[in-house]
Amino acid sequence: EAGVVQSPRYKIIEKKQPVAFWCNPISGHNTLYWYRQNLGQGPELLIRYENEEAVDDSQLPKDRFSAERLKGVDSTLKIQPAELGDSAVYLCASSLNTRETQYFGPGTRLLVL
Amino acid sequence: SQQGEEDPQALSIQEGENATMNCSYKTSINNLQWYRQNSGRGLVHLILIRSNEREKHSGRLRVTLDTSKKSSSLLITASRAADTASYFCATDDYGNNRLAFGKGNQVVVIP
Numbered sequence: 654e655a656g657v658v659q660s661p662r663y664k665i666i667e668k669k670q671p672v673a674f675w676c677n678p679i680s681g682h683n684t685l686y687w688y689r690q691n692l693g694q695g696p697e698l699l700i701r702y703e704n705e706e707a708v709d710d711s712q713l714p715k716d717r718f719s720a721e722r723l724k725g726v727d728s729t730l731k732i733q734p735a736e737l738g739d740s741a742v743y744l745c746a747s748s749l750n751t752r753e754t755q756y757f758g759p760g761t762r763l764l765v766l
Numbered sequence: 767s768q769q770g771e772e773d774p775q776a777l778s779i780q781e782g783e784n785a786t787m788n789c790s791y792k793t794s795i796n797n798l799q800w801y802r803q804n805s806g807r808g809l810v811h812l813i814l815i816r817s818n819e820r821e822k823h824s825g826r827l828r829v830t831l832d833t834s835k836k837s838s839s840l841l842i843t844a845s846r847a848a849d850t851a852s853y854f855c856a857t858d859d860y861g862n863n864r865l866a867f868g869k870g871n872q873v874v875v876i877p
Contacts, residue, residue, distance in 0.1 A: 695867030
């Protein structure tokens with residue numbers, strides 16, 4: 654069974670540029686999560702989807718971050734414009750339902766110069 | 767916001783030795799989970815222990831939970847070089863349907 658797929662794996666951009674990350678969850682998983690992991694820290698939730706509905710986006714910086722999960726499968730996380738402090742690893746995870754075990758993708762490592 | 771606080775934050779042991787790490791948390795939880803993260807990779811779920819459980823085993827892993835002290839421990843027995851990784855505890859808090867991760871323990875197993 655394929656795991657959670659993320660792309661790109663690495664991205665280097667200059668500040669003020671836009672950037673987008675893509676995630677394909679495990680087939681049949683209804684819940685999708687986006688996390689940000691800063692260096693030396695644990696992941697912090699940005700947004701959680703139940704199917705196509707964003708049910709917890711309280712920690713998403715909405716002035717520059719946006720996300721969508723069209724048709725309740727793939728998801729895209731966008732930052733526009735990027736700031737130096739956005740440099741981090743962006744992790745996508747999925748689970749059958751909320752409170753089930755979460756399976757993480759390999760992450761996208763973003764460097765903003 | 768970070769919830770669990772792992773201790774020690776860095777641990778270096780010889781292959782074959784046991785590794786023990788602790789996690790403390792602050793709120794009431796539904797369950798506590800441990801994850802492993804190898805360098806440059808995503809997190810892998812290791813084990814989940816529910817709030818009404820005190821101990822759980824999975825292969826070479828043993829997890830304990832003391833809800834009165836709000837703490838958990840992860841024991842890796844007979845460590846291998848492949849166990850070199852960062853280990854995170856994460857609490858599933860009542861009320862917010864959200865996993866809160868600690869900062870992680872870095873474990874290095876020397877062959």
